[in-house]
């Protein structure tokens with residue numbers, strides 16, 4: 001194998017880019033070397049660890065010229081934990097990197113030349129997560145908890161997680177200390193033994209309500225009252241304590257059985273003026289503050305006057321639909337998970353909306369049928385999962401020609417691909433607004449606005 005560098009070579013490199021998992025990328029005669037911990041615009045001394053045919057890995061030995069954005073990562077387990085990738089870049093640098101990343105992906109993968117605006121970031125890019133799913137384990141007879149290491153199921157024992165809520169932090173610590181006394185031996189994925197699998201903490205940002213879900217292997221809790229007492233003492237804001245039983249050999253967090261242990265079975269939150277009910281397992285955006293920014297942007301781009309019919313494809317629990325319903329004549333939402341559609345209907349009712357209609361099914365089948373039934377949209381909003389829109393849905397849009405499309409995306413690569421298809425089909429992208437929903441990580445959401453040209 002002929003590569004420009006070989007294992008154990010020591011060399012000086014210029015790091016030019018960052019990958020999705022936060023590794024620096026340097027090129028040696030066009031051959032990419034991935035360098036964990038390295039940042040764009042840095043000159044560094046590295047040692048080659050491994051070479052493959054088309055790329056290799058190197059260890060950062062010494063940074064000769066640091067990036068102006070480099071900071072000491074504040075979290076003590078940053079380099080072990082798989083949760084964050086960008087804590088070693090200050091927030092300004094993170095937002096700049098995301099803006100460039102979105103712009104490059106649009107040009108390179110989609111040949112989209114619409115303006116990409118600066119990323120809308122957070123005033124405080126910490127403690128933003130409203131949901132934490134914390135696995136527990138045992139190491140040398142001691143309970144450990146935290147998050148999984150990158151690409152593995154080994155737990156990085158975390159004293160405190162800087163992107164989760166204080167409430168989740170306090171509960172995690174209380175369980176680390178008391179789990180064994182409460183007969184909650186951490187579940188071991190290899191031996192399949194143990195009781196405590198995950199502690200899930202959810203918080204309504206606007207209401208302050210907190211839900212705790214204890215995911216256990218067996219239904220029986222021998223010290224149920226003491227567990228409830230521990231939770232309520234550790235966090236007085238808890239209004240709901242649930243137990244979910246997952247006895248399967250799986251790394252899926254939840255099982256099918258959910259029981260109420262104490263308090264109410266749901267908590268509530270507000271995004272803008274819209275109220276949402278959250279149950280143990282319902283989908284809900286994890287950064288509600290930025291969700292509001294994202295949805296306001298989608299609403300601005302939709303430019304509703306009150307007379308429009310809007311279709312919201314991939315609507316989840318109807319979050320965007322209800323936001324749009326405040327300004328539209330009618331909103332039709334479609335989503336593949338039936339339970340989410342039940343939540344969407346309940347949330348519409350909770351807020352007194354009478355101009356929404358929700359249906360469960362694949363968007364690419366339901367929307368063509370709606371058009372056949374005469375349900376035409378003036379504006380179409382899509383918010384698909386990472387893999388982007390189904391091609392059949394894009395074909396329907398191009399055939400039916402709604403005047404405006406608003407595309408909310410959590411993956412710039414599939415956004416660029418789909419925008420290209422829509423542009424080839426007669427639309428023109430007007431503007432793209434990235435929104436930082438996940439500070440400290442490489443993820444970036446974006447909203448694109450398209451008009452029929």
Ligand code: SAH
Pocket residue numbers: 283284285313314315316317318319320334335336337340361362363364383384385390
């Ligand atoms: N708009 C929602 C959810 C977006 S996440 C919100 O902001 O909260 C993407 C959603 O698409 C998920 O809820 C997923 O279940 C749904 N989904 C995935 N494939 C789908 C398909 N083919 N048709 C409709 N919905 C789908």
